[in-house]
Amino acid sequence: ISTNALMERLRLKYQHKPWSETLKLVHFCMDKPRRQSGSSAPDGPLISCMEKIERKLSAKSLFSVMNRLESLSKQKGLNAHVSPSGTACYITSTMFYIEVQLEKDGKVIDVKLAHFGEAPVVCDDLMQHLRMKNYDAFGKILEDLSSLYQIPGDSKMKAKGYLALQALEKDLYSMSLLDRKQDVNRITEVLHGKVGHLVPRTGGTPTTIEFYISPYQVLEAELNPDSQVCGTKTVVTIEGTDMLHKLPFSPLLVDSEAGEDGNPGFLPLTDELSMDLPAFFVLKFHQPIPMSSSSIEQIQRIQITGLKLAPLYELIVQSTLQEKCSEGLSTHKSCFFVSLPDCPKHCYFINKGSEKSDLAGALVSKIPFSHPKCVPGVIEILRHQVAYNSLISSCVSEKHTNEDDSELLYFEVLPHKNTSFSVFFLHPVEENLACVIIDVINSREVQCCLHLNPRDPTLNSSDDFITRAMKRCMSVPVVMRAIFRNAAKLKADS
Structure with a gap:
């Protein structure tokens, strides 16, 4: 039977029925198990159709809001119950529950969240998402809440895991307060704070740490104070494991004064202050971060499994292109065209090396740890790596061809050592080659050195000038433009 004929039969069947009955039937069908007959595999087209219906249904009435909440809860593996009055919906699991209070017209009055053994508290983020009908964001928070308890064992074991996470969060927050002086702004915290700019967990939104922001992002934030400029972030959470690890059940920070290593003092993880749990803490990234083998070795407290080594530059290029470009674009290119104002177009060839070279790396999506004292050191290593990556990625663009046959300046980016690279x-x-060696000493310190053939004329750019320019913009193309401009001025004046 054709689609048109089927739709016509459906119209004839339901044309005399009231809309309320049709709506009930739709919701009934949506709540039925989405399975193919004789198969455990979900029906892809059916799921897609159901999801479209759920998004399009305008949850305005009390009935439709309740149905939307019940359907969403089931999708996330949670239970949903409606109060006898019909104006409250309880989304529950064995470890937490959410209470949604509604008016009779479907408007959200209040949303409360209660974790295992705790009293319910108002949850503003969940309430705002529901009031704005942002069910995707609401569903994501439900997933995040459930993930807090994905620890092997019974409810008591899961509750201990949540207790350990609370202890960690208190220590991290205490560390963040050490950097919060009266005149310290968010950007300073991001770039210099021991734990970056920390935003504590609220309701279902996990603790986040923003630890790096580029100079261009800083400039954008200064020019547009209301803009939501966001640097590189990590999420702090807990994950289940196959092995037991000692995790704290109370805060361990004891001395806020920095010690010899510049970090505050902590109690050790003794048997009296810890518990053995099949879990560890993790710093998770929204997008995997390309990290060099040496950086991974520095932060690897617990074995990070599943890492596949590859040339670091190849990983940086792939990650940058996936972030900048639409899906389907090849991420295996090595030649990129970068356009800048008042300058010939740049062509950058990135020499990726091999996975056997000194500069191999891997994509890291999470970093496990068990003691809060590890976090400041890990954050500093992450800053260093992201700063290095940002310089390489500044040479990467979605343009692989010179579309307008314009004048070109050619550059080759070549790995030099662990923290440095060369631009030829x-x-x-x-007609001789020149070279700038860029050494990323840490996330706040970059050293540049220009090398010329002794017989070639100067380019009118000192090492100090190039270094200051690089720190200011953290962009290879912008600095190379400055070098060529200075050379052109010198030639014009001579």
Whole structure:
């Protein structure tokens, strides 16, 4: 039977029925198990159709809001119950529950969240999402809440895991307060704070740490104070494991004064202050971060499994292209065209090396740890790596061809050592190669050195000038433009 004929039969069947009955039937069908007959595999087209219906249904009435909440809860593996009055919906699991209070017209009055053994508290983020009908964001928080308890064992074991996470969060928050002086702004915290800019967990939104922001993002934030400029973040949470690990059941920070290593003092994880749990704490990233083998070795407290080594530059290029470009674009290119104002177009060839080279790396999506004292050191290593990655990624663009046959300046980016790389280019006046070696000492310190053939004329750019320019913009193309401009001025004046 054709689609048109089927739709016509459906119209004839239901044309005399009231809309309320049709709506009930739709919701009934949506609540039925979405399975193919004789198969445990979900029906892809059916699921897609149901999801479209759920998004399109305008949850305005009390009935439709309740049905939407019940359907969403089932999708996330949770239970949903409606109060006898019909104006409250309880979304429950064995470890937490959410109470949604509604008016008779379907408007959200209040949303409360209660974890295992705790009194319910008002949850503003959940309430705002429901009032704005943002059910995708609401569903994501339900997932995050459930993930807090994905620890092997019974409810008591899961509750201990939540207790350990609370202890960690208190220590991290205490560390963040050490950097919060009266005149310290968010950008300073991001770039210099021991735990970056920390936003504590609220309701179902996990604790986040923003630990790096580029100079261009800083400039955008200064020019547009109301803009939501966001740097690189990590989420703090807990995950189940196959092995037991000692995790604290109370805060361990004892001395806020920095010690010899510049970090505050902590109690050790003794038997009296810890418990053995099949879990560890993790710093999770929304997008995996390309990290060098040396960086991974520095932070690897607990074995990070499943890492596949590859040339670091290849990983940085792939990650950058996936972030900048639409899906389907090849991420295996090595040649990129970068356009800048008032300058010939740049062509960058990125020499990726091999996975056997000194500069191999892996994509890291999470970092496990068991003691809060690990976090400041890990954050500093992450800052260093992201700063390094940002310089390489500044040479990457979605343009793989010179579309307008315009004048080009050619550059080759080549790994040098663990924290440094070289940018080779043709001398603007002579035919010899010139080179800038860029050493990323840490996330706040970059050293640049220009190397020329002794017989070639100067480019009118000192190492100090190049270094200051690089710190200010953290962009290879912008600095190379400055070098060529200085050389052009010198040539014009001579």
